[in-house]
Amino acid sequence: MKFVITAGPTREPIDPVRFLSNRSSGQMGYAIAEAARDAGHEVVLISGPVSLVAPKNVRVELVTTSDEMFSAVERAVRDCDVFIMCAAVADYKPEATAHEKIKKQNATQSLALVPTRDILTTIAKAPRKFFVVGFAAETENVLENARRKLTSKNCDLMVANDVSGAIGMESAENEVVVLHTNGEKNRITRAPKKIIARELMKIILSACEKRLTKKT
Numbered sequence: 248m249k250f251v252i253t254a255g256p257t258r259e260p261i262d263p264v265r266f267l268s269n270r271s272s273g274q275m276g277y278a279i280a281e282a283a284r285d286a287g288h289e290v291v292l293i294s295g296p297v298s299l300v301a302p303k304n305v306r307v308e309l310v311t312t313s314d315e316m317f318s319a320v321e322r323a324v325r326d327c328d329v330f331i332m333c334a335a336v337a338d339y340k341p342e343a344t345a346h347e348k349i350k351k352q353n354a355t356q357s358l359a360l361v362p363t364r365d366i367l368t369t370i371a372k373a374p375r376k377f378f379v380v381g382f383a384a385e386t387e388n389v390l391e392n393a394r395r396k397l398t399s400k401n402c403d404l405m406v407a408n409d410v411s412g413a414i415g416m417e418s419a420e421n422e423v424v425v426l427h428t429n430g431e432k433n434r435i436t437r438a439p440k441k442i443i444a445r446e447l448m449k450i451i452l453s454a455c456e457k458r459l460t461k462k463t
């Protein structure tokens with residue numbers, strides 16, 4: 248099967264030297280890409296700016312902004328079987344990017360922000376045959392918020408990720424709950440992200456298989 252996996256943060260430029268971003272390290276997405284490759288699948292990894300080594304035998308496409316990630320995803324998913332949106336895409340971007348470095352002033356500054364396009368929702372709601380997995384990084388009411396996103400973003404699986412503590416973002420460890428559309432859930436207890444990725448891959452492949460057998 249062909250997997251398209253996104254990883255890492257996006258950067259939304261304010262001026263030539265400044266940007267808005269978040270603390271995503273990309274480790275979870277890279278580990279999922281390696282797990283899919285190790286399970287014998289073709290993998291395209293679309294990655295925001297991270298300081299990780301590109302996995303071997305995986306096609307890596309490097310992007311910076313949410314708009315670039317959107318274009319790369321839109322192209323890559325056309326002939327894919329599984330799309331996993333693990334990237335921490337910025338929810339807002341500056342309304343305009345200054346061409347020159349904004350000068351320091353003594354007065355309070357404000358920055359007009361506009362919402363970025365929701366890549367996952369746009370791709371998952373368009374007519375599609377491939378299987379879609381979303382991620383929900385939450386600091387409160389984790390399962391409730393993730394279940395809402397499973398439906399509102401039209402995903403087949405949603406991986407709920409509590410990022411309120413020391414694990415999750417910027418950490419080599421994670422703990423997740425995978426939510427299914429039929430109400431089932433699987434908890435993967437705290438472990439290194441490489442182990443979490445392997446467990447996730449088993450759950451994703453088995454859910455994919457169930458969906459295929461249901462349709463035939």
Ligand code: C5P
Pocket residue numbers: 313332333334335336337338363364365366367368380381382383384396400
């Ligand atoms: O930011 P939010 O909690 O809505 O993110 C949930 C899911 O939506 C994640 O899988 C994330 O990659 C995706 N997302 C996206 N485009 C955005 C914001 C989030 O694809 N602009």
